[in-house]
Amino acid sequence: MLRYLRVLCLRDWLLDHTVAWRQYARVRRSLPLTVTFTPLQIGLPCASFATRGDRVWSSTIRKRTFSTENESSPSTTDVAPGPAVGDRAQRSTTPSLYPGGGDKLSGSVSNSAGVVKATEETLRQMNLFTAINSALSCALESNPKVLVFGEDVAFGGVFRCTSQLQKRFGRQRVFNTPLTEQGIVGFAAGLAAMGYRPVAEIQFADYIYPAFDQIVNEIAKYRYRSGGQFNCGGVVIRAPYGAVGHGGHYHSQSPEAYFLHTAGIKVVIPRDPFTAKGLLLQSIAEDDPVIFFEPKALYRAAQAEVPLSKYVLPLGRAEIVRPGTDITLVAYGAQVRVLLEAAQVVAREDKIEAEVIDIQTILPWDEATVCESVARTGRCIVSHEAPLTGGVGAEVAARIQEECFLDLESPVMRVCGYDMPFPLVHEKNYLPSAEKVVQCIRDCLNY
Amino acid sequence: MYHSKSYLKNVRVLLTRAVQDSVRIAYRAAFRAQVEKHHGRRIGNAYQQGCSGSYAAVGQQARCCSSGTERPVSWFSPGGEVHFPGAVAAPYTHKLVVEEAAKLLPIPAFRLLNNNGELVDGVDSKSVEEKVSGAVLRKIYDCMVALNVMDSILFSAQRQGRISFYLTSFCEEAAVVASAAALDNHDEVFAQYREQGVLLWRGYTYDDFCQQCCSTRKEPARGHQMPVHYGRKDMHFHTISSTLATQIPHAVGAAYALKLDGKGIAACYFGEGAASEGDFHAAMNFASTLDCPVLFICRNNGYAISTPATEQFRGDGIARRACGYGMDAIRCDGNDALAVYVATNYARDRIVATSRPMLLELLTYRGGHHSTSDDSSQYRSLEEIDYFMRYADPIARLGRFLNVSPAEEQAMRKRERTLVLDALSSAEQEEKEPPLDMFLDVYSSMPPHLIRQRESLRLSLERIEQAKANRASTSPK
Numbered sequence: 001m002l003r004y005l006r007v008l009c010l011r012d013w014l015l016d017h018t019v020a021w022r023q024y025a026r027v028r029r030s031l032p033l034t035v036t037f038t039p040l041q042i043g044l045p046c047a048s049f050a051t052r053g054d055r056v057w058s059s060t061i062r063k064r065t066f067s068t069e070n071e072s073s074p075s076t077t078d079v080a081p082g083p084a085v086g087d088r089a090q091r092s093t094t095p096s097l098y099p100g101g102g103d104k105l106s107g108s109v110s111n112s113a114g115v116v117k118a119t120e121e122t123l124r125q126m127n128l129f130t131a132i133n134s135a136l137s138c139a140l141e142s143n144p145k146v147l148v149f150g151e152d153v154a155f156g157g158v159f160r161c162t163s164q165l166q167k168r169f170g171r172q173r174v175f176n177t178p179l180t181e182q183g184i185v186g187f188a189a190g191l192a193a194m195g196y197r198p199v200a201e202i203q204f205a206d207y208i209y210p211a212f213d214q215i216v217n218e219i220a221k222y223r224y225r226s227g228g229q230f231n232c233g234g235v236v237i238r239a240p241y242g243a244v245g246h247g248g249h250y251h252s253q254s255p256e257a258y259f260l261h262t263a264g265i266k267v268v269i270p271r272d273p274f275t276a277k278g279l280l281l282q283s284i285a286e287d288d289p290v291i292f293f294e295p296k297a298l299y300r301a302a303q304a305e306v307p308l309s310k311y312v313l314p315l316g317r318a319e320i321v322r323p324g325t326d327i328t329l330v331a332y333g334a335q336v337r338v339l340l341e342a343a344q345v346v347a348r349e350d351k352i353e354a355e356v357i358d359i360q361t362i363l364p365w366d367e368a369t370v371c372e373s374v375a376r377t378g379r380c381i382v383s384h385e386a387p388l389t390g391g392v393g394a395e396v397a398a399r400i401q402e403e404c405f406l407d408l409e410s411p412v413m414r415v416c417g418y419d420m421p422f423p424l425v426h427e428k429n430y431l432p433s434a435e436k437v438v439q440c441i442r443d444c445l446n447y
Numbered sequence: 448m449y450h451s452k453s454y455l456k457n458v459r460v461l462l463t464r465a466v467q468d469s470v471r472i473a474y475r476a477a478f479r480a481q482v483e484k485h486h487g488r489r490i491g492n493a494y495q496q497g498c499s500g501s502y503a504a505v506g507q508q509a510r511c512c513s514s515g516t517e518r519p520v521s522w523f524s525p526g527g528e529v530h531f532p533g534a535v536a537a538p539y540t541h542k543l544v545v546e547e548a549a550k551l552l553p554i555p556a557f558r559l560l561n562n563n564g565e566l567v568d569g570v571d572s573k574s575v576e577e578k579v580s581g582a583v584l585r586k587i588y589d590c591m592v593a594l595n596v597m598d599s600i601l602f603s604a605q606r607q608g609r610i611s612f613y614l615t616s617f618c619e620e621a622a623v624v625a626s627a628a629a630l631d632n633h634d635e636v637f638a639q640y641r642e643q644g645v646l647l648w649r650g651y652t653y654d655d656f657c658q659q660c661c662s663t664r665k666e667p668a669r670g671h672q673m674p675v676h677y678g679r680k681d682m683h684f685h686t687i688s689s690t691l692a693t694q695i696p697h698a699v700g701a702a703y704a705l706k707l708d709g710k711g712i713a714a715c716y717f718g719e720g721a722a723s724e725g726d727f728h729a730a731m732n733f734a735s736t737l738d739c740p741v742l743f744i745c746r747n748n749g750y751a752i753s754t755p756a757t758e759q760f761r762g763d764g765i766a767r768r769a770c771g772y773g774m775d776a777i778r779c780d781g782n783d784a785l786a787v788y789v790a791t792n793y794a795r796d797r798i799v800a801t802s803r804p805m806l807l808e809l810l811t812y813r814g815g816h817h818s819t820s821d822d823s824s825q826y827r828s829l830e831e832i833d834y835f836m837r838y839a840d841p842i843a844r845l846g847r848f849l850n851v852s853p854a855e856e857q858a859m860r861k862r863e864r865t866l867v868l869d870a871l872s873s874a875e876q877e878e879k880e881p882p883l884d885m886f887l888d889v890y891s892s893m894p895p896h897l898i899r900q901r902e903s904l905r906l907s908l909e910r911i912e913q914a915k916a917n918r919a920s921t922s923p924k
Contacts, residue, residue, distance in 0.1 A: 172707060175737070177733060177736075177737070178729070178732045178733060178736055180725075180728070180729040180732065180733075182696070182725055182726055182729050183696050183699075183726070183728075183729025183730060183732065183733050185696075186693060186695070186696025186697055186699075186700065186726055186729060186730065187696050187697075187699055187700040187703070187729075187730075187733050188700060189696070189697050189700060190637075190696060190697035190698060190699060190700020190701040190702070190703070190704070190713075191700040191701070191703060191704050192700075193685060193697060193700070193701060194635070194700070194701045194704035194705065194708075195704070196704050196707075198700070210725070213690060213693065213726075214693060214696070214726075217688065217690045217693065218688065218690065218693050218697070221688070222686075223888050223889070223890075223891070224671060224888045224889050225668060225671060225672050225676070225678075225686055225688060226667065226668055226678045226680075226685075226686035227666075227667045227668035227669050227671060227678075227888060228887070228888045229667050229668075229678055229679070229680040229686065230678065230680060230685055230686055231891070233891055263889050264889055264890065266890075286891075287891035287892075288890045288891050316894060316895075364890075364894035364895065364896050364897075367895065367896065368895070
């Protein structure tokens with residue numbers, strides 16, 4: 001009871017002293033951040049947020065330096081024309097943690113900087129499905145071990161992602177399979193065990209469950225159980241996921257949390273055509289099996305300038321798509337767009353600057369970037385289409401609570417789908433819409 | 448009246464239909480012409496051949512039409528019959544045909560030696576010698592005996608608590624060893640778990656077996672998996688997992704890779720119980736539709752733990768199913784090492800020649816318990832086991848054929864026994880993997896969260912050590 005009263009008093013005091021509080025917060029954030037040791041962290045290079053420059057693993061605001069200085073970042077312009085464009089100046093002033101654009105962790109390619117020299121000829125306006133198609137075609141071109149197969153991929157796929165590929169690369173490398181998901185993934189495992197890089201398509205993420213055994217028990221454990229003798233590192237499973245307006249129970253699901261619980265695989269979800277191509281190419285190059293969920297609502301809706309040639313974006317790295325100071329919003333896939341919309345609304349109406357982070361890789365997810373951001377803003381909302389209970393948000397919130405306990409000004413909140421099958425007629429009310437996120441941001445700030 | 452609205456509307460509808468029809472007809476003609484040009488002959492002729500009513504003609508037509516992955520042309524039959532794409536080769540009949548499963552004759556089992564180890568009637572030793580040399584047969588025999596000895600010792604070792612788990616191959620030695628002998632040693636093998644004979648044939652030593660069963664740091668997976676889950680990259684033997692039938696589609700994928708690389712075949716072992724899993728169906732269908740050079744080897748030993756085959760399926764075993772997938776199959780007496788060798792060899796050659804999958808069903812009997820966690824007397828009689836061990840023992844059968852004397856066999860068994868026991872006791876002395884290494888191989892490189900968790904284990908172990916040391920120093924002497 002006493003505790004409750006204390007909380008109430010503190011809250012009232014805060015409400016009365018909002019302006020003073022904001023000033024205090026700003027000062028506090030400009031100081032070096034307090035080092036919050038938990039038993040798990042001691043002795044780790046990544047433990048301390050105070051030694052920011054020395055961190056071995058981390059991600060930071062990665063500027064889209066692939067495009068010329070005068071252009072705004074293609075993907076952010078695409079996702080949220082309003083706020084992101086306005087942020088450009090701010091973004092470009094943000095210093096990179098790694099001077100010279102190099103990335104200490106990712107072996108193959110660092111960030112997108114320097115990989116692609118943008119010119120008029122190398123960039124094309126693409127939507128998400130053409131970007132995926134372009135990525136697959138780059139992969140098939142550059143590596144003879146890459147194979148593309150699944151249900152109906154030969155004629156171009158039901159979402160046109162594989163169109164023209166069979167014509168260009170032949171029936172041996174791009175082909176239809178019988179209609180059985182467990183067969184598709186098991187077949188891919190066998191190919192990968194022989195050194196191939198199969199890119200298998202599951203027609204909808206909703207139908208990935210028949211292959212659950214093959215993914216969780218086989219692909220994910222193939223390397224571990226053989227002591228590294230064999231592996232399924234070459235496997236990439238592509239599947240369209242997420243709400244699409246009228247998908248009902250079985251054309252709308254977001255099953256990423258089921259796989260978040262599976263050690264041995266990586267789960268990647270891009271938010272736009274640019275990240276889709278870069279992340280898919282890296283997923284194919286990756287030596288670990290990857291499940292690659294594509295937000296099907298954006299297949300045609302999202303537009304961006306995408307390099308025609310091959311480029312990769314590192315996995316396991318979050319990206320701050322909109323810098324802010326007052327609250328951190330975390331999402332992935334199609335939901336990033338919703339958060340950007342919400343951030344725009346609160347910036348306009350409440351003068352709240354929300355930082356939007358796209359975590360991109362669900363497993364292993366970039367705890368450093370998210371926790372660093374929350375340590376700066378003191379507040380966090382995680383949002384996803386998938387149901388609340390046991391969702392990715394639960395994992396993210398729990399980690400933030402462990403890492404940023406002393407920095408949190410309000411509880412980590414989650415704006416998610418409800419704990420029910422995805423309903424057809426109620427889709428609008430079911431989804432964690434921008435309005436719901438805006439309400440939650442206000443609740444957080446008024447806490 | 449003629450100019451009424453409804454009249455005009457009717458005219459419009461009729462005109463539209465006429466236009467649509469003409470477009471459709473023109474389109475069809477153009478499409479047909481295209482197909483005819485592609486096949487270099489008139490469809491009408493092909494169709495008339497196909498319509499002759501005989502199965503053979505229709506079958507031939509279907510094959511020639513569906514050669515490669517072209518669409519069958521037989522549905523473009525200008526004058527008459529339609530043939531549906533789902534079964535273009537099916538002729539029509541006015542009789543109501545019920546394809547009665549019970550009326551199909553059971554597929555016979557191929558056998559060369561009878562229970563007494565003599566060649567069966569109609570087989571002479573000369574024709575056998577052409578197919579397999581005496582030296583190879585003797586090597587198979589030795590390997591079968593070695594497998595039997597090792598199984599007996601490791602089974603008792605589990606009973607004594609020296610290893611945590613074991614599975615024997617009793618009475619199935621011929622099925623695994625002779626089939627492995629007929630494969631090329633570079634063929635990729637995907638096994639279920641009762642196929643240690645394949646590894647033994649390929650040169651896996653008693654040391655390797657015992658190190659794995661004792662989960663030491665010297666075995667390839669460093670003790671991460673249960674005993675009997677062997678795997679060896681240089682022997683092309685993919686690591687076993689406990690999940691049943693999951694390896695069958697893997698074998699198909701590997702076979703597809705081998706086809707693209709132009710080398711060898713994949714072989715996949717599984718039991719008749721595993722063949723009830725969905726992965727079996729998926730794999731059969733994939734192998735057939737994608738022309739994968741894979742040999743499916745089913746050990747039909749009558750039981751899946753306690754479930755007899757009669758409760759597993761109602762069809763004629765597993766071999767008959769292959770035909771449903773458009774795949775050829777051989778059924779073979781799995782306790783006749785000679786027959787298994789000859790059949791496997793034949794199947795392998797045929798797969799290499801045609802790049803088509805095949806299924807080999809080996810009829811055998813599970814002589815031992817399902818595993819060391821199972822007491823099979825709970826669900827089958829001792830008489831039954833005794834009957835099979837007495838009359839269908841694969842080692843005795845081949846031994847008689849090769850004229851191995853009981854004294855020679857005993858000497859061999861004694862020698863192998865000592866070797867296995869030595870290997871076992873040295874494996875027991877071997878150290879286990881250090882705990883912090885358990886974080887390796889989850890991913891190709893360790894992601895940050897695993898580094899953190901490994902660090903947490905290190906700290907936790909340190910604190911336990913510290914606490915122990917403290918207790919030791921403060922405890923009264």
